Amino acid sequence: MSALTGTVAALLGIEDAGDLARVSARAEAIGRALPAPARLGLRAGAGTLDTLSRLATGHRLDDLDADRRDAFCALLTSREPAARLVETLKIPLLLAAGTELLPIPGAAGEPRPDAPLDCTPSGEWPACSTADAVVIGSGAGGAMAARTLARRGMSVVIMEEGRRFAVAEFRDRPPLDRFLDLYRDGGSSMALGRPPVLLPEGRAVGGTTVVNSGTCYRTPGRVLRRWAALGVPVEDFGGHLDEVEATLRVARQPVGPLGRNGLLALEGAERLGWRAAPLRRNAPDCVGSGQCAAGCPHNAKYGVHLNALPQACAAGARIVTRARAERILVERGVAVGVRAHRPDGTALEILTPRVVVAAGATQTPLLLRRSGLGGHPELGRGMAVHPATNVAGRFAEPVVSWSGVMQSVGIEELHGDGILIEATASPPGMSSFPLPGAGRSLRRELEDADRLAVLGAMIADAPSGRVHGARHRALVRYDLAGEDAARLRRALVAMGRILFAAGAAEVLTGLPRRPVARDEAELTHAVAMASAADLHLAGFHPTGTAKLGAGEARAPVDPSGRLRGVRGVHIADASVLPSCPEVNPQLTIMAMALRIAEGIE
Ligand SMILES: Cc1cc2nc3c(=O)[nH]c(=O)nc-3n(C[C@H](O)[C@H](O)[C@H](O)COP(=O)(O)OP(=O)(O)OC[C@H]3O[C@@H](n4cnc5c(N)ncnc54)[C@H](O)[C@@H]3O)c2cc1C
Known part of the structure; x- marks a missing residue:
């Protein structure tokens, strides 16, 4: 049995023995591919959960039944710093679960041949x-x-x-x-700071x-x-x-392969009267396989x-x-x-x-x-990273956001204020969007992920980062400036408005304490109450x-x-x-x- 089995079963609410074995093995493989600090962090995090389980329930995580695991998860997510540990551990575990439980179909058709390189x-x-x-x-x-x-x-x-x-x-x-x-x-490189920023x-x-x-x-x-x-x-x-x-x-992305995620972004923006269009891209023959971030299976990009x-x-x-x-x-x-x-x-x-x-x-x-x-x-000083965050809208009908162009539509209404919104979705589990909850509720979220549309926004930031070090691993420090945190909050609300305008029943905010908003007022309140440390950030452009x-x-x-x-x-x-x-x-x-x-x- 994998050392991560108990953590996988508890946080992802997996009961089927076969699924559990496959997802745990995949999580172990992710751990092995990570650099030592992240690998050790994953193991130490899983060990801490086990210790907490013994203290709270008298049993190891492996020995709890599904109901008691869920009760334990509810306890963890209600308290800091345990809730933050859970959010961190969920990232590799969702990657593992997305791969094993929601496999995407293989690429059809012939790819463009590789180019001759010496x-x-x-x-x-x-x-x-x-x-x-x-x-x-x-x-x-x-x-x-x-x-x-x-x-x-x-x-x-x-x-x-x-x-x-x-x-x-x-x-x-x-x-x-x-x-x-x-x-x-x-892909686990991070800039340290409050909040930490993933920097792939x-x-x-x-x-x-x-x-x-x-x-x-x-x-x-x-x-x-x-x-x-x-x-x-x-x-x-x-x-x-x-x-x-x-x-x-480079050419404007044709609407054909956009996929529902991009179309909903266009619809929502149009209803708000906001400027939006398919992005200009370097993928003239893109068929919308949604996998740019892991290498295009058609060589179309x-x-x-x-x-x-x-x-x-x-x-x-x-x-x-x-x-x-x-x-x-x-x-x-x-x-x-x-x-x-x-x-x-x-x-x-x-x-x-x-x-x-x-x-x-x-x-x-x-x-x-x-x-x-x-x-x-x-x-090494004065690094900008374009801090980026995302939200998801839950729709009544399937969206299958990972089927279509991965980054499809640009919404430039707020670009004058340094906020650029782009409809961006990744293969299941690989999105940097954090699905809410833990235990069987998280499992249901994962199974329901095909009804989510995802938008991302990046902001033009102050040059707040610094690269330290002279050996091989960069130690990157990034302290989000106050005005940039305010812009990110504006971006979150703006993205939620687009999703509601497109017909989303609710918006998943990505904010650990108020993960779901059912209307604009709730979203505005959730965002206003969030601390900078609650923002879930990635920077793609150092x-x-x-x-x-x-x-x-x-x-x-x-x-x-x-x-x-x-x-x-x-x-x-x-x-x-x-x-x-x-x-x-x-x-x-x-x-x-x-x-x-x-x-x-
Ligand atoms: C997920 C993701 C999505 C993105 N999407 C977009 C997008 O849609 N549009 C856009 O405009 N930009 C996008 N970007 C950013 C864009 O791709 C980068 O900004 C750009 O490629 C950076 O160019 P570069 O030449 O500085 O570095 P890179 O393209 O990163 O190239 C640097 C190369 O140097 C090599 N290297 C490093 N150290 C050494 C060494 N010591 N010896 C030998 N080789 C070394 C690295 O292995 C790497 O291959 C994205 C970035 C990410 C991570």
């Missing part, structure tokens, strides 16, 4: 080699930089810590298994673009004007955005592994996979190469006069510090940890993308954005990387 696993790469340029990270920024340099005739090597994923894997393996592999730390980042050839939702917004004019005032040349930025859009084949990277390879670039850049080698203030580690711990070095760092906003500051290049006092700008004191990176204080090192990823981009950032990051790479001599 990938070599680090184990087969020589210990010492040379290149005109080394790009660290193959995500949004790195792919664009590599393509630009390779097309100018340079020999380019892209170093990527993750591995290559083929579309066959996205069809043959359950979404959860892929999810655990495709993300750093199995991709780790694969193609970076986070392999798992993102495919939403494509151009950088708003007001953001570019702010950047111009900071000394960032943005006159040609429109042209760079055009080129990125052409690369990603155009992550950079399907365009900018193969184009870079066609121009001669090579990708060395499972190579983690340890440090940039510098002699007398000039970059001379990069040292990386293979998974077996052995090292490889690539000698080069040009290093482009594109390891993402949390990893880039760590790499620079490991390389002795982290001296600028602002490095940016700004190595800002670019003219002011030397404020910006570690100069306006051309060059890291100050060393020659031959450029930064070309989310880290360089001078302030929160206020929209989903992939186009902005890629356009900025393109601009920076064009200027590299």
Whole structure:
């Protein structure tokens, strides 16, 4: 029997022995895929529940019958801090239950074939080699930089810590298994603070673009004007955005595959008279399988592994996979190469006069510090994350929110106030939306999940985050600013209004103390009574940890993308954005990387 069996049975209200064994085994597998702190936290949490059970009932959780388990759950959820522990434990357990109890059908039809990439696993790469340029990270920024340099005739090597994923894997393996592999730390990375913020980042050839939702917004004019005032040349930025859009084949999402979740968002917004439309996306042939976050089983979403990277390879670039850049080698203030580690711990070095760092906003500051290049006092500071939250509406008829486009409709009515609402739903159990309750009531919620429509909102935040650390694990601190907590509350009420307008019988708030609202007044009250710590947050867009700008004191990176204080090192990823981009950032990051790479001599 699994050590988690008692916890699974109690919190998820599972009575059938077969279901219990499968969900417990799956929860154990999730635990094994998590980094040590999260794994130990899961075990310790389960152990604490068992101890509490003995104290409260005189029996271990495993020995309680279903009625007594439910009574114990009711006791736990009525008191702090036990209620918070239950909410935390529910996240991996719901992932396990969603996968085992609500499996989604396999992908039908032929996928778009994988693109040709020149990938070599680090184990087969020589210990010492040379290149005109080394790009660290193959995500949004790195792919664009590599393509630009390779097309100018340079020999380019892209170093990527993750591995290559083929579309066959996205069809043959359950979404959860892929999810655990495709993300750093199995997707469990957190920013610490009150409240903590889940901060998932991709780790694969193609970076986070392999798992993102495919939403494509151009950088708003007001953001570019702010950047111009900071000394960032943005006159040609429109042209760079055009080129990125052409690369990603960005187009308005047709209504056909939207799915009921998106249609309800459109209906609700229309009844309120709010501006809303299907999003512009880089998935022109999307069939609505709803699995963007775990790799598209049709290769319909155009992550950079399907365009900018193969184009870079066609121009001669090579990708060395499972190579983690340890440090940039510098002699007398000039970059001379990069040292990386293979998974077996052995090292490889690539000698080069040009290093482009594109390891993402949390990893880039760590790499620079490991390389002795982290001296600028602002490095790692002032990170924005677009804190995001979501609500669900319960409808009389099935919605099956996971069948359709994962992120389908944008509602921009409040965008002027920094609130962007997007209809976003994930495969069962994988949504970051917290289903309410514990025990058999939670089990009923899970079984009823097909009647929920889910909306998400992200806000343009103050740069409240900081990346600490110099080794491999980023320690991220994020303290939600007071005005941002107020915006998130507004966003919750606004999303609830849309769902009620679309006909929801009730709204699940995600707030632990007042999880259900039957009308707008109840929702407004529930949100007003919630503390910042009650907000259930995720941040999908960390940016700004190595800002670019003219002011030397404020910006570690100069306006051309060059890291100050060393020659031959450029930064070309989310880290360089001078302030929160206020929209989903992939186009902005890629356009900025393109601009920076064009200027590299
Ligand atoms: C679930 C989710 C959904 C999203 N949806 C959207 C969306 O719909 N629209 C949108 O615009 N944006 C979206 N984003 C965000 C967007 O994808 C990212 O902002 C963008 O990809 C960041 O680009 P980047 O180049 O900075 O980093 P990444 O794309 O994350 O690439 C960094 C790469 O560097 C590698 N790396 C890190 N350290 C090292 C090292 N030491 N050595 C070698 N390699 C290393 C990583 O493995 C990774 O592959 C989403 C993000 C998430 C998590």
